[in-house]
Amino acid sequence: ISQRVMPSQSVLQGGEISVPRSPDGHYYLTAEVNGTPLRFMVDTGASDIVLSQGDAQKVGIDLDGLVYSGRAFSANGEVGIAPVVLDSVAIGPVATDGVRAMVNGGEMRLSLLGMRYLQQFSRIEIGDGALILTP
Secondary structure, three states, rough: OHHHHHHOHHHHHHHHHEEEEEOOEEEEEEEEEOOEEEEEEEEEOOOEEEEOOHHHHHHOOHHHOOOOOOOEEEOOOEEEEEEEEEEEEOOHHHHHHHEEEEEOOOOOOOOOEOOOHHHHOEEEOOOOEEEEEEE
């Protein structure tokens, strides 16, 4: 039952990461950011990793020290964004150091995993109810 309500990713042979489509039609995965597991929604319309303020705090980012120098247009309207560099991001066997990201100055339910990070995979496929990331 839990796989239907909250499907989770798995690592397949060869290191491929399979992320099942959730009942709402989106793909959610867990990545370790600075050693802390965070839940992300995969967003192919986002350029960068975009962290909610709560998730930014969880991974050790000092919100008081952020400069919201950029602007982004989201479904909720225009928001300020602050550039940050994450020490590390890992999804399954794929780990990357020094990852550029943004902290959203507005309200966000979940952090977003955008295309700049996803492009490090050699292949991104959607089919048969799953997103497959091939290292």
